[in-house]
Amino acid sequence: MRDRLTFAAQFAFTALVAAFLIVPAVLSMLAGVTLNYFRGIQSGLTLQWVVQVWQLYPDTIFRSFLIALATLAVTLVVGVPAAYALHLRNDRLSRTIEEVITLPLAIPGLALALALLLTYGGFSDFRRSWLFILAGHAVFTLPFMVRSVMAVFGATDLKSLDEGAASLGALPWRRFRDVIVPNAAPGILAGSLMVVTLSLGEFNLTWMLHTPLTKTLPVGLADSYASMRLEIASAYTLVFFVMIIPLLVAMQIFAGYRGGPTALPR
Amino acid sequence: MSLQESGNSNGHGVAVRIENCAKTFSDGTHALGPVTLDVARGETLVLLGPSGCGKTTLLRIIAGLEMPDPGGRVSFNKTEVTHVPIERRNVGMVFQSYALFPNMNVAENIGYGLKIRGVNGAERSVRVAELVALTGIEGLEHRRIDQLSGGQRQRVALARAVAVRPSVLLLDEPLTALDAALRERLRGELNRLLRTLGITTVYVTHDQSEAMVLGDRIVVMRKGAIAQIGTPRDIYFAPANRFVAEFIGAANIIDAAYNGGSLLFPGGKLAASLDSTTTKDRVLVMIRPESIRIVATEGAGLCGQIETVSFVGDRQRASIGGVAAKPIMVDVPNSIPLKLGDRVGLAIDPSAVRLLPPDPV
Numbered sequence: 001m002r003d004r005l006t007f008a009a010q011f012a013f014t015a016l017v018a019a020f021l022i023v024p025a026v027l028s029m030l031a032g033v034t035l036n037y038f039r040g041i042q043s044g045l046t047l048q049w050v051v052q053v054w055q056l057y058p059d060t061i062f063r064s065f066l067i068a069l070a071t072l073a074v075t076l077v078v079g080v081p082a083a084y085a086l087h088l089r090n091d092r093l094s095r096t097i098e099e100v101i102t103l104p105l106a107i108p109g110l111a112l113a114l115a116l117l118l119t120y121g122g123f124s125d126f127r128r129s130w131l132f133i134l135a136g137h138a139v140f141t142l143p144f145m146v147r148s149v150m151a152v153f154g155a156t157d158l159k160s161l162d163e164g165a166a167s168l169g170a171l172p173w174r175r176f177r178d179v180i181v182p183n184a185a186p187g188i189l190a191g192s193l194m195v196v197t198l199s200l201g202e203f204n205l206t207w208m209l210h211t212p213l214t215k216t217l218p219v220g221l222a223d224s225y226a227s228m229r230l231e232i233a234s235a236y237t238l239v240f241f242v243m244i245i246p247l248l249v250a251m252q253i254f255a256g257y258r259g260g261p262t263a264l265p266r
Numbered sequence: 267m268s269l270q271e272s273g274n275s276n277g278h279g280v281a282v283r284i285e286n287c288a289k290t291f292s293d294g295t296h297a298l299g300p301v302t303l304d305v306a307r308g309e310t311l312v313l314l315g316p317s318g319c320g321k322t323t324l325l326r327i328i329a330g331l332e333m334p335d336p337g338g339r340v341s342f343n344k345t346e347v348t349h350v351p352i353e354r355r356n357v358g359m360v361f362q363s364y365a366l367f368p369n370m371n372v373a374e375n376i377g378y379g380l381k382i383r384g385v386n387g388a389e390r391s392v393r394v395a396e397l398v399a400l401t402g403i404e405g406l407e408h409r410r411i412d413q414l415s416g417g418q419r420q421r422v423a424l425a426r427a428v429a430v431r432p433s434v435l436l437l438d439e440p441l442t443a444l445d446a447a448l449r450e451r452l453r454g455e456l457n458r459l460l461r462t463l464g465i466t467t468v469y470v471t472h473d474q475s476e477a478m479v480l481g482d483r484i485v486v487m488r489k490g491a492i493a494q495i496g497t498p499r500d501i502y503f504a505p506a507n508r509f510v511a512e513f514i515g516a517a518n519i520i521d522a523a524y525n526g527g528s529l530l531f532p533g534g535k536l537a538a539s540l541d542s543t544t545t546k547d548r549v550l551v552m553i554r555p556e557s558i559r560i561v562a563t564e565g566a567g568l569c570g571q572i573e574t575v576s577f578v579g580d581r582q583r584a585s586i587g588g589v590a591a592k593p594i595m596v597d598v599p600n601s602i603p604l605k606l607g608d609r610v611g612l613a614i615d616p617s618a619v620r621l622l623p624p625d626p627v
Contacts, residue, residue, distance in 0.1 A: 157363055163331055164365030166352045168379035168430060178378075182369035 025241070032235030049235035053224075057236065060220035061243075063130060067216060068199040071137040075195050078138075079145035080188060084180055086146070087153040088162075098150075102143045109204025112139065116209065130214045136205040141198050145191040152187030186254075193251045200244055217243075278308040279466030280342040280433040282328060287338035289323050297323040298490045300338065305434075307343075310460050310467040312481035314474060316513070320490040321470045322438055328468055329436050330355045342433055358432030362439040364423040366411045372422050373398075373407040379430035397425040400459070416444050417452060424456070428463065435460075435467040441476060453479055474514050478502070486510050502554075508622055511552045516583075518558075519622065520590045524549045529619070533589035533612075534568040538619040550622045555583060555595040557618035560602065566611025570594065575604045586612065 032050065036043040082101070086094045104112055116136055121127050161183060165175040181188070203218040210219050217240055224233040281304070288299040298320035305311045313321035326332040328340060330352035340348045347355055358379075366375050376397055377390045385393070398404055401421040406414065414422065420440055427435060440456070441449045457480050460467055471477055477484045478498045486493040486501060486509075494506040505511035508519055523530040524547055529538050540549065563569050570586035573593055581600050585593040589612065596612065598604060 156368070157365070160361050160363050160365035161367060163352070164359070164361060164367070165378070166331075167329065167357055167359035167436075168426070169353050169356070169382040170378075171353055174382065179367055179369070183367070185369075 028234050029238045029241060030234075031231060032238040034231060034234075037230050037234070049231045050238060052232055053236045053239055056228075056232070057215075057217070057220045057224070060215045060217045061239065063214065064200055064217040067130060067134055067137055068196045070134050071141055071199040072192055072195050074134070074138040075142050075145040076188070076192070079142055079191065080149055080181065080184065081176070083146045083149035083153060083184075083187075084176065087150055087158065098146070101146055104140050105143055109140065109202070110208055112136065113205045113208030128211055128213070133206055133209045133214060133216065136209050137199045137202055140202065140205055141195040144194045144198065145188075148191035148194065149184055149187040152184050156183055158183065190251070190254060193247060193254065197244060197247045197251065200247070201240075278464050279435070281305065281307040281344075282434055282466060282468070283339075283341045283344070284324070284328065285339040285341075287324070287327050287334040287340065289320070289327065289332060289338075290335055296490060298327075299324075300335075301490075301492055303485065303492070303495070305466055305468060307466055308464050310469060310480055310482045312469045312471060312477040312484045313487060314471055314477040314481075314484050314513075315487035315493075316472060318489075319487040321472075321485075321487050323490075324487075325436055325438055325468055325470045328434070329357050329359055356430065356433045358427030358430060358435045360420075360423045360427045360435075360437040360440045362442055364419045364440075364443075366419060366422055366426070368411050370411075371407070372403065372409050372411070372414070375411070375422055376425045376429050379426065383430065393429055394425075397429050400428075400462075401425045402455075417448050420444065420452060424459070428465075432465070435463070435465050437467065437469045439471055440469075441473070442471070449473075449476075456480065478514075486513060488513075504620060505552065505622070508550065508552075508625055511620075511622060516555050516595055518553045518555065518590075518594050520551050520553065520592075520594075522549060522551060522590065523547060531568060531590045533570050534566070536567055536614055536619070537616045539616040540619065540621045550624050552620040552622050553594075553614060553618055556581075556597040557615060558594065558596045559613045560584070560596060560598055560604075561611040561613045563609055563611040566613060568612040568614070569609060570612065572604055572606055572608050572610060575606065586610065 030041065031037045033045050033047060034041055034043060035046045086098055113136060116132070116139075117127075120132070120135070126132055158180065161179050162175055165179045170178065201218060202216075203222065206216050206219055207222065210216065215223065221233065221236050221240065224236050283305075284301060284303045286300045286302055288301070289297045291297060301320075301324060303311075303324075313324055315321050323332060327334050327338070330340075330347070330350060334340065334348065338348065339346060342355070352359075367378065370378065373391070373394050377394045380390045380393060394407070398407060401424055403418060403421050403425065406418060406422075411419065411422075420443075423440070424437075427437075441452055444452065453476055460480065469477075469480055471480075481498055483495060483497055484501050485495050488509050494501060494510045496504070501510060501514055505514065505517075511517040511519060520529075520531070524538075524540070527537060527539075529536045529549070529551065538551065540551070568589055570589035570593075573585045573587040575582055575584045577600070579600070582598050582602075582604065584596050584598055584604055586596055587593045594612070
């Protein structure tokens with residue numbers, strides 16, 4: 001009796017996930033390759049909508065990648081040393097700083113964007129360039145990088161490794177390069193994948209910060225939903241999926257290897 | 267760099283001087299001293315004490331990982347290094363956790379200090395091979411650190427620390443992470459290795475047998491202060507106070523009445539050649555269990571009853587009641603049969619009785 005109840009509950013949960021997550025996603029992607037969505041799949045399959053998306057929105061796709069990679073660069077350069085410093089200090093001040101860095105997760109993206117606009121909107125060259133969006137993305141994704149790198153720092157006895165390298169004569173920069181970064185690699189990799197994925201999919205902030213000339217892929221998506229025929233919007237979704245799914249899969253595969261650098265296959 | 271040159275002319279390291287070094291951490295913990303201490307060139311000095319006695323803090327001050335409170339001075343061969351960071355002190359350090367780099371293999375770990383010093387690849391591999399042979403880890407050069415056993419890691423850590431020909435070798439409880447049998451074997455190896463290298467060494471441990479085997483001199487520490495400095499024999503046979511006597515080996519500490527060259531116990535009288543200037547009528551004395559012999563009751567100055575016997579293997583330890591206020595521990599050869607409840611006599615050589623300073627009130 002109990003087994004049947006458990007089975008029923010599991011089945012219901014699986015059905016719910018399928019109904020609200022998988023089916024809509026598949027239908028949406030399918031719509032992107034359907035000749036006429038209102039007549040359904042029997043109207044035939046086509047790649048013409050995908051091609052049209054490619055012709056209409058190539059700039060948004062390239063810009064999204066540019067911003068995602070630039071965001072990654074910024075979070076690596078700022079986030080990894082920051083995580084190292086926060087880990088080494090580990091006092092009240094460093095914990096406060098960690099909380100402050102994490103704040104953008106709690107604040108709605110729109111509010112964050114508004115604050116950026118109020119503060120820096122007056123610098124019109126900056127405001128008009130993609131760097132403005134980059135600033136928003138960096139603020140939003142930094143905590144993910146810092147947190148995942150700090151998690152690895154916490155799991156390995158990094159302080160001893162650092163002192164060990166120092167005792168052998170290595171200066172701080174050399175220790176950071178030879179010992180700290182290689183041993184924090186799992187956290188850096190996990191953080192990087194997360195930052196790129198989040199940046200590619202970010203909409204709230206970007207929608208507020210973009211100009212007609214600095215649209216990203218998700219903003220373009222919203223634009224196509226509002227102004228194009230449904231098949232084009234769906235084809236656009238398909239393009240987005242094709243870009244983001246490999247990253248998500250990589251993140252999942254990678255999550256299996258967490259547990260220190262020694263667990264990584266070589 | 268002058269330190270390196272002056273320190274390594276004959277590979278025996280530097281003389282280390284620590285003056286007035288105290289350490290109070292930022293959270294207010296008073297961990298150490300002020301302590302003044304000399305380590306002779308080529309000497310192995312062991313810092314021994316229970317956890318929290320300040321021994322590791324003192325080692326880290328010598329290493330340059332901690333800065334002593336203002337007023338403290340550390341010098342290597344009379345050159346002050348108090349403000350020189352660890353990476354410029356040319357020390358070799360073995361950490362309790364070994365701190366081997368997981369991203370490098372055994373040979374890369376051992377050669378890292380040489381690489382930092384700009385030694386070229388060919389020269390480096392010669393030196394690494396030398397140390398691999400010296401520490402007996404041939405065949406493991408290309409292993410990853412997580413493929414090594416605890417004992418192998420310990421050897422790699424030692425090889426890495428020694429590879430750079432340090433001015434002073436610092437070891438922080440290097441055997442603590444190992445199981446008892448391995449610890450004893452490596453202790454012997456380490457002893458041989460330190461004698462071979464003849465380098466100035468400061469060794470931190472809480473294990474008195476390790477201290478005895480390895481130390482030219484032992485510094486017994488307690489609550490951030492030095493309780494006694496001396497050779498293992500000094501420390502064992504002539505402890506400066508009750509703490510040292512009890513921390514090193516087993517000791518009967520007895521508060522007894524003293525009258526004209528004899529200690530008066532409830533269980534009889536014992537002649538003792540205490541310091542002739544002792545005029546007190548109550549004294550605190552120490553007698554090691556192995557310096558007491560069990561004899562027949564007839565004619566024995568001290569008599570008591572066997573209360574417990576523990577067979578240890580190479581000997582047995584009996585506790586004899588009715589002699590003093592507390593039972594007296596006696597080490598007896600394992601061939602002598604002992605029966606609980608038997609009355610026995612105790613023979614103690616007068617010179618085996620050590621006078622201790624009275625406990626602070």
